[in-house]
Amino acid sequence: MRDFSLLQAGGRREKALSLYFLSFYDRLEERMEPTPSPQSGPVTLQITLQGKVCHVQEDNLIWIFQEMGLIRFSNKFCWNGECKNCTVSFKLGPEGETVTERACRTPAQEGMIITEMPSPFYKKL
Ligand code: FES
Numbered sequence: 001m002r003d004f005s006l007l008q009a010g011g012r013r014e015k016a017l018s019l020y021f022l023s024f025y026d027r028l029e030e031r032m033e034p035t036p037s038p039q040s041g042p043v044t045l046q047i048t049l050q051g052k053v054c055h056v057q058e059d060n061l062i063w064i065f066q067e068m069g070l071i072r073f074s075n076k077f078c079w080n081g082e083c084k085n086c087t088v089s090f091k092l093g094p095e096g097e098t099v100t101e102r103a104c105r106t107p108a109q110e111g112m113i114i115t116e117m118p119s120p121f122y123k124k125l
Contacts, residue, residue, distance in 0.1 A: 043055040043056065043057060044056075044057055044058050045057070045058060045108050045109065045110050045112075046110060046111065047064075047108055047109075047110075047111070047112040047113070047114065048112070048113040048114065049068075049070075049114045049125060050114070050117070050124060050125045052125055054068070056068075056108055058107065058108060059107065059108060060103065060104055060105065060106060060107055060108070061086075061088060061103035061104075061106050061107070061108055061114070062077065062079065062086050062103040062104040064108055065103060065117075065122065068125070069123065070117070070122045070123050070125065071121070071122065071123075072120065072121050072122055072123050073121060076121055077104070077121070078104075079104050080104065081102055081104055081105050084102060085118070085121050086102050086103040086104050086121065087100060087101070087102055087103070087118060088100070088101065088102075088103045088106070088114055088116060088117050088118075089114070089115045089116035090106075090112050090113060090114045090115055091112070091113045091115060092109060092111060092112055092113075093111045093113070094113065096113075098115060100116075
């Protein structure tokens, strides 16, 4: 929703500038392709997170955690595999072996059970 308060409040010059920028944004929006967010597509996977079953779209775990609001300090994550703050432990199914890996480098998989998320970096569901 656009804020048109500038058009009503300002003088002639401000109104002209506001109209220019509004038209600029309109032209920009026409040129831009809609970019889907990681969670805007159809639900495809079921994972267990903090003991709760969650339905998520295919993506790397850290993007899923962000969409779910679980990231505690976004500036503590490098998002590219260098900081290791995003490390999580998971199993692929109840009988699976526990694996510890970086969430930014790990795609979610059907039946994945996240067993550990370092609490300084992740919130509770
Ligand atoms: S966010 Fe830094 S290693 Fe994953």
